[in-house]
Amino acid sequence: MQQLKLYDLDRSGNCYKVRLLLSMLGLAYERIHTDSTAGETQTEAFKRLNPRGQIPVLVDGETVIWDSMAILIYLARRYGAEQWLPSEVMDEVRVMQWLAVSENELLYGLARARVTVRFNRPFDLEQCHRDAKPGLEAMEQRLGHYNWLATEHPTIADIACYPYVALAEEGRFSLDHYPAVRSWLKRIEELSGWVPMIEKPGYKPGLPRKYSVK
């Protein structure tokens, strides 16, 4: 097996999803710092890797995969145990439902709220919060009765949904009304291989969602 390479930015939640799964699967990889906010994903060279001009991108030998959801699926199928992405149809479909939530409510709701507050991006914060709410409500309902989103075990659905929920308060989206979601965040943080988003002094290890908003 050749060394995996991840085009990556530490503060990107979409990149963090991939780093979490790589760590939980015990896979070594090289991080290639790619600052999307400085135009580094818009160069011709980068767009040959990913025509969308976005991180993360995973390179595994001759294989290039863009998109965080597709990368999670690739890693689970290629290197993961059955648990992470079951092959039984209904279990697989349940995983896909929550991957869809991660790409919709969590990305266009919570992640956009976060970049609006933290990085001054020009989105409508209240609209972002409205977009996020149905996803969080669906999660709260599920997690009020089950430990994990899709099956009886953690899957890539939990990994995909975790980062932007853990970072919700950076986008001023309060999790006060979502106690089951908060318990689930803690369960994920206790999984073997869990790592914080950013390893820096001043960031509270184990609780990335609590790091201070400037």
Place this chain on the structure above:
Amino acid sequence: MQQLKLYDLDRSGNCYKVRLLLSMLGLAYERIHTDSTAGETQTEAFKRLNPRGQIPVLVDGETVIWDSMAILIYLARRYGAEQWLPSEVMDEVRVMQWLAVSENELLYGLARARVTVRFNRPFDLEQCHRDAKPGLEAMEQRLGHYNWLATEHPTIADIACYPYVALAEEGRFSLDHYPAVRSWLKRIEELSGWVPMIEKPGYKPGLPRKYSVK
């Protein structure tokens, strides 16, 4: 096999994705008209089917599946030939990359642009167009060299991406600069089982994207 039931609205592109695949797979189903714009997805009864409060929802006997992407995956795995969602890992991952585009650039770019123009929803049209562009550019690049998005055959990736691209001009997003994408739309419309989004006099059959914007 029990009768499939689809909670559905004719003018919803996300529902249309599912109807297209059902038709291409030759599956009979009952349509249950559910007007999300009249609050019919926000009732307690509906939220027991789908806690997100969204259409489409597919019911297959005792099984309830919400989310258009998850429904496409379910139908392909349960009722479709290998072609629609290949089991070979890299082919599957290529399908997932384009499903991600359908959930991101096409939904939050093109579909939001369309509801802004057609249904007076309060989104920023220029922002929607900016959000759409990287997805269309990636499609144009791929389709400049290949007939289909993910593999050498049509897959659920093509089905998922088709509706909101076909409807792009309803959101004032011009496809003039995307000739390969326009040719791909025509190829999809020539597939066996293709149906227009809305069957009504005055809608030009075979070219749903051309129906007039009020």
